Amino acid sequence: MCGIVGFTGNRAAVPVLIEGLTTLEYRGYDSAGVTLQTKDGIKTVKTKGRIKVLEDKINELGSFDATCGIGHTRWATHGAPSDRNSHPHENMEGTIALVHNGIIENYLELKTALIAEGVEFKSDTDSEVVAHLFSKFYKGNGLEAMMETCKHLRGSYAIAVTCSDNKDEMICTRQDNPLIVGLGKGENMIASDIPAIMSITKDFIVVGDNEIVRVKPDSVEVFDSEGNAIEKEVQTVNWDIQGAQKEGYDHFMIKEIMEQPKAVRNTITSRITDNDMPNLMEEGVGADVFKNVRNIHIVACGSAFYAGMAGKIAFERLARIPVVANVASEFRYSDPIIDENDICLVISQSGETADTLAAMREAKARGAKTIAVVNVLASSAAREADHVIYTWAGPEIAVATTKAYSAQLSVMYLLALTAAKARGTLSDEQIAGYCRDLRDLPDMIEETLGSRETMEELAKLYHERNDSFFIGRGIDYMACQEGSLKLKEIAYVHSEAYAGGELKHGPISLIEEGTPVVALACEESLYEKQISNIKSVKARGAKVILVTNGDFDIDPDMCDHVVKIAKCPFFMAASLSIIPVQFYAYYVGVFRGCDIDKPRNLAKSVTVE
Numbered sequence: 250m251c252g253i254v255g256f257t258g259n260r261a262a263v264p265v266l267i268e269g270l271t272t273l274e275y276r277g278y279d280s281a282g283v284t285l286q287t288k289d290g291i292k293t294v295k296t297k298g299r300i301k302v303l304e305d306k307i308n309e310l311g312s313f314d315a316t317c318g319i320g321h322t323r324w325a326t327h328g329a330p331s332d333r334n335s336h337p338h339e340n341m342e343g344t345i346a347l348v349h350n351g352i353i354e355n356y357l358e359l360k361t362a363l364i365a366e367g368v369e370f371k372s373d374t375d376s377e378v379v380a381h382l383f384s385k386f387y388k389g390n391g392l393e394a395m396m397e398t399c400k401h402l403r404g405s406y407a408i409a410v411t412c413s414d415n416k417d418e419m420i421c422t423r424q425d426n427p428l429i430v431g432l433g434k435g436e437n438m439i440a441s442d443i444p445a446i447m448s449i450t451k452d453f454i455v456v457g458d459n460e461i462v463r464v465k466p467d468s469v470e471v472f473d474s475e476g477n478a479i480e481k482e483v484q485t486v487n488w489d490i491q492g493a494q495k496e497g498y499d500h501f502m503i504k505e506i507m508e509q510p511k512a513v514r515n516t517i518t519s520r521i522t523d524n525d526m527p528n529l530m531e532e533g534v535g536a537d538v539f540k541n542v543r544n545i546h547i548v549a550c551g552s553a554f555y556a557g558m559a560g561k562i563a564f565e566r567l568a569r570i571p572v573v574a575n576v577a578s579e580f581r582y583s584d585p586i587i588d589e590n591d592i593c594l595v596i597s598q599s600g601e602t603a604d605t606l607a608a609m610r611e612a613k614a615r616g617a618k619t620i621a622v623v624n625v626l627a628s629s630a631a632r633e634a635d636h637v638i639y640t641w642a643g644p645e646i647a648v649a650t651t652k653a654y655s656a657q658l659s660v661m662y663l664l665a666l667t668a669a670k671a672r673g674t675l676s677d678e679q680i681a682g683y684c685r686d687l688r689d690l691p692d693m694i695e696e697t698l699g700s701r702e703t704m705e706e707l708a709k710l711y712h713e714r715n716d717s718f719f720i721g722r723g724i725d726y727m728a729c730q731e732g733s734l735k736l737k738e739i740a741y742v743h744s745e746a747y748a749g750g751e752l753k754h755g756p757i758s759l760i761e762e763g764t765p766v767v768a769l770a771c772e773e774s775l776y777e778k779q780i781s782n783i784k785s786v787k788a789r790g791a792k793v794i795l796v797t798n799g800d801f802d803i804d805p806d807m808c809d810h811v812v813k814i815a816k817c818p819f820f821m822a823a824s825l826s827i828i829p830v831q832f833y834a835y836y837v838g839v840f841r842g843c844d845i846d847k848p849r850n851l852a853k854s855v856t857v858e
C-alpha cells in the first residue's frame with residue numbers, strides 16, 4: 250500500500266503535490282518522490298524518508314517551474330526502503346515516469362522477459378516493470394500504451410504515468426486499488442484518496458477497475474479497457490479539509506479521540522426515527538434483510554474486526570441470530586460455509602483493505618447478501634456491497650483508528666436493533682428504549698472524555714513496562730482486544746487481551762510484580778466473576794487499572810487505580826470503556842517517544858494480502 254497523487258494545471262505543481270502527498274502519508278511513509286514536467290524534460294526527485302525529507306531535497310535543488318507532475322509515498326513491499334526503490338520509476342531513456350500503488354504478482358516473469366530484450370533495471374521493485382512495459386508500448390499515445398500494458402499485468406494496482414512529450418498529461422488506471430480524479434477549474438488531480446485533492450477541489454470521480462483516464466488541465470476523459478469512452482458520475486465531498494488537519498492538537502490521534510462524540514452522533518442521528526426506531530431504509534436494510542437469515546458472517550481486519558466482535562454480542566443477545574466472526578484473511582481461504590441464506594457483514598474504515606475485499610467477494614460468489622460498513626465514500630467495499638452503511642466519522646488520518654471504530658460500533662447497535670425488530674426478539678418498547686440510549690451515547694462518550702488527565706497520569710506511571718494485559722468478559726473482552734491492539738500499534742508494548750476466565754489456563758504465569766493489567770468490568774451480570782479474575786492477578790503482583798461502571802465495593806486487593814465510567818446498556822459498553830483505554834495507549838506512546846500518527850511498520854490502509 251502506498252499513496253499516489255498527480256496534478257496538471259496552470260500553477261506550480263510542487264506545493265500541490267507535496268500537500269497531497271502529506272495527506273496520503275498514512276498509506277505509507279518510508280520513502281517518497283515526485284516527477285515534474287519541466288521545459289527540459291521530466292525531472293524526478295526521490296528519497297528514502299518522509300515527505301518532509303523529499304520537500305527539503307526539492308528545495309535544495311532550486312525551484313521547478315513545472316505545472317504538471319506525479320508523486321508517491323511508499324510502504325515497501327518489493328525492495329527495501331531506499332532512494333533507488335522509491336517511486337516514481339522512469340524508463341531507460343528518462344522520458345516516461347510512473348507511480349504505482351499495489352503489487353504486480355507476475356513481475357518476475359515480466360522482468361525476465363524485459364531483461365532479455367535489453368532493459369536495465371535500476372530498482373528491486375515490482376513497479377519498475379510497469380514503467381518499462383509502458384515504455385515498450387508507448388508510441389506517443391498514452392491511452393493505447395496503458396491499454397496494452399494492462400493486458401500483461403496480474404495483481405493489484407493504481408498507476409499514474411506522465412511522458413515528456415505530453416507535458417500536461419497524466420494517464421492513469423486501477424485494478425483493486427483506489428484512484429480518484431479531482432475536478433478543478435483549468436486544473437485536475439489524481440489521488441489515492443479524497444483529502445489529497447481537497448486543496449484544489451471538492452468534486453471528484455471514482456475511477457473503476459480497469460478504466461483508463463487521460464487527465465489534462467481542461468479535460469478528464471475516461472475509457473474502458475477497450476478504449477471506449479465512458480461517462481462518470483461526479484461526486485462532491487461533504488466535509489471540509491479542516492477535518493483532515495490537526496487544528497492545534499499534537500497528533501491526529503488525540504484529535505480523533507476527542508472527535509468521537511461527533512462521529513457517533515453523525516452516524517446515528519438520521520438513522521433513529523422520531524418514534525425511537527432504528528431506520529436503515531435509506532441503505533435498503535430493513536426487516537426483510539434479517540427476517541429469515543440463518544447466520545451472519547462478520548469479516549474484517551484489525552480494529553474493524555474488533556468492532557465486529559462487539560457487533561456479534563449485540564446480534565446474538567438482542568436478535569438471537571448466530572454470528573460467525575472471522576478475520577478476513579482467514580475467512581477467504583477457509584472454504585466458508587456461507588450461501589444465500591446468510592449475510593456477510595463487512596466492516597472497514599477505508600473500504601480498501603485487500604483481505605476484507607477478497608472475503609466479501611468470496612461471500613458474494615457463494616450467494617450471500619453483503620452489507621458493508623465503511624467510512625470512506627465511494628471506496629471499493631462501498632461500491633461492491635449489496636448494501637452500504639456509511640460511518641460518518643469524517644476523514645481519519647491517524648493510522649491507529651479511534652473515531653471510525655466508535656462509529657462502527659454504533660452501526661453494529663443499529664443493525665442489531667433492526668434485526669431484533671425483524672425477528673420479534675425484542676418488543677417495540679424495548680427497542681425504543683435502546684434507541685433512546687443510543688441517542689444519548691454521544692453525550693456519554695463526551696463525558697467519558699473527562700478521563701483524559703487520569704489516563705495520562707497512569708500512562709506516565711506505567712509507560713516503561715514492556716508487557717501489559719487487558720482482561721474482561723463478554724463485551725468487555727471485545728473492548729479489551731481493541732485496547733490491547735492500540736497499545737501494540739502506537740506504543741510498541743507487548744500486550745495480551747484475555748477473556749478474564751481464560752487467564753488461569755496459562756497466561757497468568759506471565760504476571761509478575763508490577764505487570765500493568767487493564768481490567769474492564771462494565772457488564773453487570775459478569776461483575777462478580779470478573780472481580781475474582783482481577784483479584785487473582787492482583788495477588789500475583791499485577792498493577793491493576795480497573796475501568797468500571799459498577800457500584801460494587803472496591804478494596805485494595807482488587808486494584809491500584811479505578812476509572813469510573815457511566816452505565817449504559819450492556820451491549821453498548823465498549824463505546825464508553827474504550828475511551829480511557831485509547832487515552833492510555835496514546836499517552837503510553839507519547840511518553841515512550843513513539844511516532845503516534847505513523848507507527849513503525851504500519852499503514853492505515855493495507856491493500857496487499
Ligand code: G6P
Nearest residue numbers: 550551552553597598599602852
Ligand atoms: C490496518 C490498520 C488497522 C486497521 C486495519 C483494517 O492494519 O493499521 O488500524 O484496523 O488495517 O483497516 P480497514 O480500513 O479495513 O478498517
